[in-house]
C-alpha cells in the first residue's frame with residue numbers, strides 16, 4: 312500500500328483503535344511506510360489543511376478525480392505544493408497521476424491563498440502556518456492558551472547553560488511565565504522555572520522536536536507538574552537504589568537518573584552510583600521506556616524491568632535489599648490532563664461546493680468510504696498527536712462506564728500498589744502521584760494508605776510540608792478534602808490538616824501553566840520494616856481477581872452499608888462481565904503524566 316493509502320487508513324481508523332495518532336501509527340507493525348514518514352505527512356498536512364481545503368475546493372479536484380477521497384486529496388496536495396520532496400510515489404502511480412494533472416490549477420489557487428492572506432513570500436506563509444495563525448476556527452481554549460511547552464534539560468548529557476548558549480541561542484529570557492503564556496505560538500522566548508531545577512517554559516506551539524538537542528536526548532518534553540515526583544523524592548546516593556514502580560514512558564525515570572547522577576558525580580571517593588530499577592508491566596510501553604532511557608544516556612543508571620509487574624516484586628528479595636526510595640506514578644483516570652496544544656484539527660475539503668469545472672462528471676461516492684464523512688459540511692478530523700502518556704487501563708481494572716465505579720477500581724489498585732511499596736524493608740521515602748484531579752485517587756488514597764497496616768506497622772508517615780524540598784514546600788496549592796468521602800473520624804482533625812498541607816496539587820488552566828496533578832511523599836524514620844509484622848493490606852503478592860480488588864476497598868463512607876453493598880453488587884456484576892470480556896476488549900485510558 313502506498314504511503315498515502317496508509318496515511319488515509321490511519322486517519323480513517325476503521326478498526327476504532329484507541330490512543331493518540333502517534334501510538335496508532337507506531338504500534339501497527341505491518342505497515343510498509345516508515346512510521347516517522349507517515350506521522351510527518353499526517354501532521355504537516357493537518358497544519359496546512361485550513362489553506363489546502365480551500366485550494367482543493369476551488370480547484371474542483373475532487374469533482375474530477377473520483378479516485379481521490381478528501382483525505383487523499385489533502386495529503387497529495389500537501390506533498391505536491393508544500394513538501395520539499397514532492398509526491399512520494401513513482402511517476403506512473405495512479406495517485407501521482409491523479410494529482411499532478413492538476414498541478415497548475417492547484418498551484419494557482421495556492422498562490423492566490425498566500426497573497427490574499429497578505430504573505431509576500433512562501434517563507435512568511437510557512438511561518439504563519441507553523442504558528443497556527445491561519446487556523447481561524449482553532450480558537451484556543453483557556454487551558455490551551457495557558458499551557459506552555461515545558462522542557463527539562465537532561466543534566467545527564469548537558470547543562471542548562473550549554474543549552475541556553477546553543478539550542479536556545481537567540482531566544483529572549485522572560486522573568487514572568489505570563490509573558491510566555493501570552494506570547495505568539497512560536498515566539499523565541501523562554502522562562503526558567505523557579506520551582507524545578509533545569510526546567511524551561513516556551514510558548515505552546517514552539518516546535519523543538521526537530522532540534523538536534525531533542526534528537527540527542529539533551530532536552531526532554533516534560534510537563535512541569537510531572538517533574539514534581541522525582542524532585543520531591545529527592546533521592547541521594549545515601550538512600551541507595553530507587554524503584555520506579557510504574558515507569559513508562561519514562562520521563563520520571565530519566566529525571567530520577569539525572570538527579571542521582573548529578574549527586575554522585577560530585578562526591579569525593581565515590582562509591583557506585585545507585586541504580587534506578589524501573590518496572591513497566593506493559594511490554595509495548597516497556598519498549599518505549601527502554602528507548603527513552605537509552606536516548607537520555609541513563610542506561611548505565613537505570614535497569615528496566617520490562618513487562619514486569621511491580622506488585623509481583625518481592626520486597627524481601629536480595630535484589631531490592633538496597634532500595635531506599637520508591638517513586639509511584641500508577642495508572643489513573645487522567646482527569647488532570649489539559650487539552651493538548653498538539654491536538655490539531657484536520658480540515659477536509661468538501662467535494663460538492665466548488666464551482667464545477669468543465670467536463671466534471673457527477674458520480675456519487677460509495678457509502679461508507681472516508682469521502683462520505685468528508686463531504687459533509689465542515690468535515691474535519693481531530694488528531695490527538697502526541698503519545699506522551701496514554702496507557703492502557705491495567706488489565707486487572709474492570710471496565711466501567713460510570714466514573715464513580717471507575718474511581719473505586721482505580722483507587723483500589725492505587726492503594727494496593729502504594730501499600731506494596733511500603734513493604735520494602737529498607738525503603739525510607741516514597742512519592743505517590745497521579746495526573747488526576749479526583750480526591751478518590753489522591754488524598755483519598757493517601758489517607759487510606761496512612762491508616763493501613765503497611766504504614767502503621769512499618770512506621771510510615773506523610774512527609775510534612777516543612778521537610779519538603781525547597782522548590783515544593785513553597786508551592787501554594789495543597790491538598791483538598793471532600794467531605795463524606797472518607798470516614799474522617801478515623802483520621803482526626805490534626806492528622807487531616809497535616810496530610811492536606813503535605814499534599815501537593817497542581818491545577819490546570821491557571822497562570823502556573825501546569826496540568827492537573829497530585830503528589831505526596833511518605834517517609835519512614837527508624838528501623839526497617841519487618842515483613843512478619845502483622846498483616847499488610849497487600850499481603851497477598853498474587854494479583855487479585857477484579858472481584859477481590861473491589862472487595863478490598865472500604866474507604867468511601869458517603870453511603871451507608873446497604874448503599875455500599877448495592878454498589879458492590881453492581882461492581883461484582885460488572886467485574887464478572889469484565890472477566891468474560893477481558894481478553895476481547897481493552898479500554899484505553901487516556902493519561903498524560905509524563
Ligand SMILES: C[S@@+](CC[C@H](N)C(=O)[O-])C[C@H]1O[C@@H](n2cnc3c(N)ncnc32)[C@H](O)[C@@H]1O
Nearest residue numbers: 557558559560561562563592620621640642905
Ligand atoms: C501513569 S503511567 C506512568 C508514567 C511515567 N511515570 C512517566 O512519567 O513517564 C503508568 C504506567 O504504569 C504501568 N503500570 C500499571 N500497573 C503496573 C504494575 N502493576 N507494575 C508495573 N507497571 C504498571 C502502566 O502500564 C503505565 O505505563
